[in-house]
Amino acid sequence: MDQLEAGEIGQRYPAIPRMWRTAWEEFTTFLAYPVEIRRALYTTNVIESLNARLRKATRNRGAFPSEQAALKTLYLNVRAMTRPDGVIGITRSNGWKATLNAFAIQFSDRININK
Structure with missing residues (x-):
């Protein structure tokens, strides 16, 4: 996450790393389900x-x-x-x-x- 903030995307679009941080718990829950x-x-x-x-x-x-x-x-x-x-x-x-x-x-x- 820190790399995203420090990288070109984080510098150019600072809202993206914030969105990832806020949605990370829901996203990892989503990844726990099988692919189907x-x-x-x-x-x-x-x-x-x-x-x-x-x-x-x-x-x-x-x-x-x-x-x-x-x-x-x-x-x-x-x-x-x-x-x-x-x-x-x-x-x-x-x-x-x-x-x-x-x-x-x-x-x-x-x-x-x-x-």
Whole structure:
């Protein structure tokens, strides 16, 4: 950390070493997780893309006559995004089985993948 402060980056951007010092405890906690879990934590593109499509579907429709109509619209949009093999075809999430297994090992008291 001292090298960062004394180096070119620390001299040019003094806020960077301060940010590292403040976030260091959270960052090292993040590094304690397996690679698969860390990837899931910092990769949210699939979720964001799904949410964006669902928001667009409801916003373009306007008002719904009932809650059932809104749920049907959301269901049909998710179904349209899903490939025949059951995978949501927004973007590919590589290694999801390994990630799910890592979550099941790390959080065995909270996750049961056999449901």
